[in-house]
Amino acid sequence: MLIGWKNPKGYDILGCKLSFDTRERFDVAWTPTMITLKSSGDGLTITLSDGPWSKVLAELALELERPRAVEIFRAPLIRIETGERALTPLQVEELAWLLELHDIKFEWSSNGTQTPLPGLTEPRTTEHPTSSAVAVWEEAALCPRTLRSGQTIRYAGHVAVMGDVNAGAEIVAAGDVLVWGRVRGVVHAGASGNDNAVVGALMLAPTQLRIGKHIARAPDELQHPQRGPEIARVREGRIIIEGWKFKD
Amino acid sequence: MTATVITITSGKGGVGKTTTTANIGVALARRGKRVACIDADIGLRNLDVVLGLENRIVYDIVDVVEGRARLRQALIRDKRLPELQMLPAAQTRDKTAVNPQQMLKLTDDLRSEVDFILIDSPAGIEHGFKNAIAPADRVIIVTTPEVSAVRDADRIIGLVEAAEKPKPQLILNRLRPGMVKRGDMLATEDVLEILAIDLIGIVPEDESIITSANRGAPVALDDKAQAGLAYTRIAARILGQDVPFAVFEDNSTLLKRFQNWFRNPNGGGS
Ligand SMILES: Nc1ncnc2c1ncn2[C@@H]1O[C@H](COP(=O)(O)OP(=O)(O)OP(=O)(O)O)[C@@H](O)[C@H]1O
Ligand SMILES: [Mg+2]
Numbered sequence: 001m002l003i004g005w006k007n008p009k010g011y012d013i014l015g016c017k018l019s020f021d022t023r024e025r026f027d028v029a030w031t032p033t034m035i036t037l038k039s040s041g042d043g044l045t046i047t048l049s050d051g052p053w054s055k056v057l058a059e060l061a062l063e064l065e066r067p068r069a070v071e072i073f074r075a076p077l078i079r080i081e082t083g084e085r086a087l088t089p090l091q092v093e094e095l096a097w098l099l100e101l102h103d104i105k106f107e108w109s110s111n112g113t114q115t116p117l118p119g120l121t122e123p124r125t126t127e128h129p130t131s132s133a134v135a136v137w138e139e140a141a142l143c144p145r146t147l148r149s150g151q152t153i154r155y156a157g158h159v160a161v162m163g164d165v166n167a168g169a170e171i172v173a174a175g176d177v178l179v180w181g182r183v184r185g186v187v188h189a190g191a192s193g194n195d196n197a198v199v200g201a202l203m204l205a206p207t208q209l210r211i212g213k214h215i216a217r218a219p220d221e222l223q224h225p226q227r228g229p230e231i232a233r234v235r236e237g238r239i240i241i242e243g244w245k246f247k248d
Numbered sequence: 249m250t251a252t253v254i255t256i257t258s259g260k261g262g263v264g265k266t267t268t269t270a271n272i273g274v275a276l277a278r279r280g281k282r283v284a285c286i287d288a289d290i291g292l293r294n295l296d297v298v299l300g301l302e303n304r305i306v307y308d309i310v311d312v313v314e315g316r317a318r319l320r321q322a323l324i325r326d327k328r329l330p331e332l333q334m335l336p337a338a339q340t341r342d343k344t345a346v347n348p349q350q351m352l353k354l355t356d357d358l359r360s361e362v363d364f365i366l367i368d369s370p371a372g373i374e375h376g377f378k379n380a381i382a383p384a385d386r387v388i389i390v391t392t393p394e395v396s397a398v399r400d401a402d403r404i405i406g407l408v409e410a411a412e413k414p415k416p417q418l419i420l421n422r423l424r425p426g427m428v429k430r431g432d433m434l435a436t437e438d439v440l441e442i443l444a445i446d447l448i449g450i451v452p453e454d455e456s457i458i459t460s461a462n463r464g465a466p467v468a469l470d471d472k473a474q475a476g477l478a479y480t481r482i483a484a485r486i487l488g489q490d491v492p493f494a495v496f497e498d499n500s501t502l503l504k505r506f507q508n509w510f511r512n513p514n515g516g517g518s
Binding site for chain 1: 373399400402403405406407409442444
């Protein structure tokens with residue numbers, strides 16, 4: 001749905017459907033389908049569609065990760081328009097948590113009338129809300145080639161790459177990221193706040209690695225990356241990279 | 249017979265695109281091929297200077313595109329090498345004076361008259377680059393063995409792929425074997441590992457490139473200069489010949505590395 005080149009073979013992995021898009025020939029671009037952002041005079045309105053909730057949340061998470069997000073979401077007033085959709089208290093909680101993760105102040109707007117929803121007046125903890133807060137749209141995108149400098153994949157699900165992720169390239173995924181190749185660029189897995197996401201690659205030497213809200217960067221001294229596949233995950237509040245071992 | 253259009257580009261500026269275009273042009277012409285070099289760096293023309301043809305410019309590419317001159321009038325023929333012609337860029341205009349469709353038309357008009365059309369691309373990824381790449385049948389990327397130049401080359405390769413051109417080929421320019429040996433410069437194999445495209449030539453750092461460019465007599469006219477010979481070999485490879493890569497002094501690591509690699513019983517690829 002979002003990767004800016006043609007994929008003649010229409011790859012399909014693990015039964016996950018993908019499609020590719022050639023809207024922009026010179027830049028890999030992404031347009032959300034579940035949410036719309038509209039700037040007006042006094043602020044920003046985020047309209048949520050009535051599509052699958054995990055998808056809505058995952059797309060919003062990716063929007064919040066865009067390089068220009070700081071500018072867009074700095075608006076003095078942010079309205080969230082839910083239209084016909086009625087949010088459950090848990091969904092409200094998840095949304096609030098996601099926005100607060102990015103330090104964003106907001107107020108609710110439902111059918112144009114601004115009714116603050118229950119549960120929002122109380123102070124909020126930045127803990128994970130209990131259940132599906134880990135907004136991963138359980139689909140995967142396969143990029144069948146090397147991602148070069150300046151190319152970006154943003155995907156509201158898992159991402160797999162057959163090739164390298166070169167320095168200057170970037171992957172932001174709501175789910176896991178697996179690279180059958182070397183990673184030298186920036187990878188953000190679990191961008192929707194999912195600390196359980198992992199990043200795996202045949203060689204991991206990223207400029208920067210993010211999982212959920214954790215950030216790790218390459219050591220300043222040049223190090224020889226370990227040969228052989230590795231997997232990065234969050235353990236005890238830190239990103240740890242481990243050599244991959246076959247389980248017997 | 250219709251010409252092959254080869255665009256020479258790099259992303260980063262000053263890595264040797266113009267030098268490469270001029271010298272490949274000369275080397276191909278010396279082998280009897282009819283060559284037209286087009287300077288697509290509008291506003292910063294200098295292919296004419298490197299080729300020593302500056303003082304003969306009457307019309308330029310913008311004059312042709314805007315209909316003030318016919319292509320035939322604007323092309324300058326090299327006196328030393330009658331097979332070589334050049335279409336200069338305009339110095340007083342900017343890159344938006346020409347668009348990709350006009351570049352396509354221009355090269356199409358030339359195709360029946362020459363064997364090769366070489367396009368010297370401006371640096372960057374904007375309008376001028378898009379003009380230069382539009383008519384390309386083949387793309388040659390020039391980089392130096394520096395991290396920033398390689399990064400830009402990588403970006404350009406991505407854009408060339410997105411423009412649905414065939415996989416570009418690489419010229420590694422200004423290699424200094426001594427520095428590579430000391431570990432102060434990226435080695436050929438490092439660059440190839442990152443860019444993952446085929447190498448079509450290695451040009452060593454050579455002072456005679458600078459002196460010859462200043463004289464307007466490209467180094468490829470000189471069979472004694474190392475760099476001149478490098479361009480002669482590149483021209484042969486462009487013509488489909490299988491020319492082995494010269495091992496410049498100190499530059500044997502590439503071969504050794506590959507030998508080791510094949511011997512390694514655990515080597516599943518790298
Ligand atoms: N192999 C080399 N050895 C020594 N000097 C070189 C070599 N290649 C290029 N140069 C010098 O580097 C300078 C820049 O080269 P050139 O003008 O060809 O680069 P360019 O990529 O066309 O630059 P621009 O992006 O400005 O168009 C020139 O002075 C040239 O003589
Ligand atoms: Mg130039």
